[in-house]
Amino acid sequence: MASHGDKYEQRTAWTRMRLANIEELVDPQPGDRVLDLGCAAGSIAHFFSTLGCEAVGCDDAPTAIVEARRRYPALRFDQADCSNLPYDDESFDKLVAADLTEHLEDSVLERMTRESFRVLRAGGTLAIHTPNPRHIIERLKARGFLLEQNPTHIGLRTREDLESRLRRAGFVIDLSLWRRSFIPGFRSLEAIGGRFTELFRYRICIRARRPGAAA
8 A cells, every 4th residue: 555655755757657547537626525436545536636636535445544644644535445436416426436446346446436426516527547457558468568567456347348337327428438558668668559450558537427416
């Protein structure tokens, strides 16, 4: 957990890429109440707090919550399962699952999407940022060639699969796109190749909206 927080505070190339993608997806506005699902060391919640949002983080790992509270004591962090959220109906404007869904089994993801729909206000959004299993790096990891797969990545899913699950939970898809990696040089190849093949589409980025007019 500490390493995640350190990378955020050091603004590594990975962190800058991730924050840019997530800010684009969530489109945070001052005053938005934003929930960071699977908050780990609290980096994303803190980032949104610097943009004028009322940011809350939750994670089911006690160590994550301890670390997040240590780093950002002014923010609220709750130990909670993303598939059983301890929040009232329609209590958030925006939710973000930043590199979370790849860690979830199908049944947990299904409950997470339903819970996300419940706690969002009408017109509110759920943003998902996750690895693309069809990207060349993920394919190499899957075959154990040069790179090792993260053993906690038990739920790598395609963009089509994620969109389908979100629609079943009642969402409409606002935005669905891909973004390049943080690797210098390789980014240029992705910019060209990504237009034609999933092999060069590093991250899946989806924004899903709960139907209805915002209050």
